[in-house]
Amino acid sequence: MTVGPQPYQYVVLRCVPRVDREEFLNVGVVLYCQAADYLNAVWSVDRDRLVSLDARIDVDQVCEALAFVDRVCAGDERAGEAARQPIGTRFGFLKAPRSTVVQPGPVHGGVTDDPARQLEHLLERLVG
Structure with a gap:
């Protein structure tokens, strides 16, 4: 049985080295598809581009923040209480605005037959 296109939501993860300058670089995407019970994140950090925004940025700290997002998506207990929540609640946690160096952008949506693809x-399109 073919299910057909399912709605999904996503947020782009932005690295904001200096909040006061409001400059950011897209570093990842989190996608949630309720119908497919799917929540996952992918990311790619361009160290040179981040350092060009702020020479003092700790790129390893940015990568650790993104690895935390991975753990929340996977329900990994190392991510604490957020990872123990139902999948929709985990997406809600990840899409919530925050003032850390890695911030989610606005929620967008679409339909897909294959959430992972x-x-x-x-x-590829939003982070590069």
């Missing part, structure tokens, strides 16, 4: 497409 769509997530890779969004990474």
Whole structure:
């Protein structure tokens, strides 16, 4: 049985080295598809581009923040209480605005037959 296109939501993860300057670099995407019970993140950090925004940025800290997002998506207990929540609640946690160096952008949506493939497409298109 073919299910057909399912709605999904996604947020782009932005690295904001200096909040006061409001400059950011897209570094990842989180995609949630309720119908497919799918929540995942992919990311790619361009160290040179981040350092060009702020020479003092700790790129390893940015990567660790993105690895935390991975753990929340996977329900990994190392991510604490957020990872123990139902999948929709985990997406809600990840899309919530925050003032840390890695911030989610606005929520967008679409439809897809393959959430994993769509997530890779969004990474290529929005992060590079």
